[in-house]
Amino acid sequence: MIFDERPKDNRRDLFDREKELEKIENNIIAKKPLLLLVGVRRIGKTSVLQTALNEINETSLIIDCRKLKENYGRRDLYSLFSQSLTSRLDKLKDILRKINGVSIFGNYVELKWSGKDYISIADLLDHLNERRIIIAIDEAQKLRGPLSKEVKDAIAHAYDYDKNITFILTGSEVGLLYDFLGVNDVESPLYGRYYNEIELERFDKEKSIEMLKKGFEELSFSIKDDIINSIVNEFDGIPGWLVFAGLQYFNKRDFNEIKETAISIALNEIEKLTGKSPASRRYKTVMKCIAKGNESWSKVKECLELEEKSTISSSILSNILGNLEKMSLIKDYKFLDPIYKEASIRIKP
Known part of the structure; x- marks a missing residue:
């Protein structure tokens, strides 16, 4: 299934x-x-x-x-x-x-x-x-x-x-x-x-729609095209999220609740990935800055310094950005997973 x-x-x-x-x-x-x-x-x-x-x-x-x-x-x-x-x-x-x-x-x-x-x-x-x-x-x-x-x-x-x-x-x-x-x-x-x-690449919009329709057909469940399109637009062709959203909609019928649950899952995963040390809090702040739309090195640095109300070493910031890329969370100041972006916006100081 x-x-x-x-x-x-x-x-x-x-x-x-x-x-x-x-x-x-x-x-x-x-x-x-x-x-x-x-x-x-x-x-x-x-x-x-x-x-x-x-x-x-x-x-x-x-x-x-x-x-x-x-x-x-x-x-x-x-x-x-x-x-x-x-x-x-x-x-x-x-x-x-x-x-x-x-x-x-x-x-x-x-x-x-x-x-x-x-x-x-x-x-x-x-x-x-x-x-x-x-x-x-x-x-x-x-x-x-x-x-x-x-x-x-x-x-x-x-x-x-x-x-x-x-x-x-x-x-x-x-x-x-x-x-x-x-x-x-x-x-x-x-x-x-x-x-x-x-x-493994994410599915394009056409493939994502096809996957969701086939999944709902297996459950003998009739679903409107606008719900399918909403799932595709929010979860950006990542099969695991598409499966999660499809099954959750079949059980709950509430798209907003499904998205909130996904964001909560992503927030928990971010916590595990970055840890709880003082240094890890800076990783979370950098993620939050990028999620807010700061898509260049200088803009992220400015955002981080305003958040921490302190000057930040350029080498430390470069190291953080490099590690976030190695963790496959971001690339070129953009999130690879839109749910992680939404979750990062909600990271608390």
């Missing part, structure tokens, strides 16, 4: 994205080592990823990095791999039971992450290479941190030596994903490694 807010896992429920699915399949068939699947939040990366993996006749693992806290440790990292391996135990038991540092208890895979007989991620990948396997790392930018080099070393090693492994990395904070990979960092173990990239 199109208006299912959970990530899709089959082509029947996934609207459009035929070209992107074909590109992923072709990369997998060609045994390409590294593929990036990128796009703004709610653009449908997880749905496209899960659908593609379900359609191929290969063993796959999904490492969901959204579960990682900011300063994650080795225990947290290995827990992600353990959970993923457990979900594919029926496919991998014969390989896993032979590996030192890996234990199978009932339906659960345990990984030794320290001490005697510990298994490194690179060693684990070498063993998994016995079989053709796709390893998908969802929201891979979350792997930045003290253990990022260990992860990148393992991926780089597999890139060179484990020919049966294809990595698919997704990221909604695209600049931070590039930072994690170190695409411009000569010190990164992945520097210079070739990767294919697929970017």
Whole structure:
């Protein structure tokens, strides 16, 4: 069903994205080592990823990095791999039971992450290479941190030596994903490694209308064109928001309430993305300044200084703007998601 807010896992429920699915399949068939699947939040990366993996006749693992806290440790990292391996135990038991540092208890895979007989991620990948396997790392930018080099070393090693492994990395904070990979960092173990990239774009107005009409048809619900146009105009072709708005309208019939709920969700997400430190408050103020229509460096600086009643270092402002772009919140002083813009206007000092 199109208006299912959970990530899709089959082509029947996934609207459009035929070209992107074909590109992923072709990369997998060609045994390409590294593929990036990128796009703004709610653009449908997880749905496209899960659908593609379900359609191929290969063993796959999904490492969901959204579960990682900011300063994650080795225990947290290995827990992600353990959970993923457990979900594919029926496919991998014969390989896993032979590996030192890996234990199978009932339906659960345990990984030794320290001490005697510990298994490194690179060693684990070498063993998994016995079989053709796709390893998908969802929201891979979350792997930045003290253990990022260990992860990148393992991926780089597999890139060179484990020919049966294809990595698919997704990221909604695209600049931070590039930072994690170190695409411009000569010190990164992945520097210079070739990767294919697929970017999911938002739907144009025609596609958005088609998606909404099909979703309402599946629910046998008659809806006026002006409501469809209002949803399209407010949510700007981002599939996740279109699904949210369509399902909410089916249940509540109140478009203004739906929009307010979406803005509240975005405000909560902004809070999580920027944090609560004194420095993070300045990020929120910059977002608010841009949302108010200050679409140049000088105008944002003036707005920020008026808000804080203080002079602001040019380098600090440049750093904030750069990070907001890396987080895929803004580009060229414009918001990539109109709901985030509306939410930013409402940020309280």
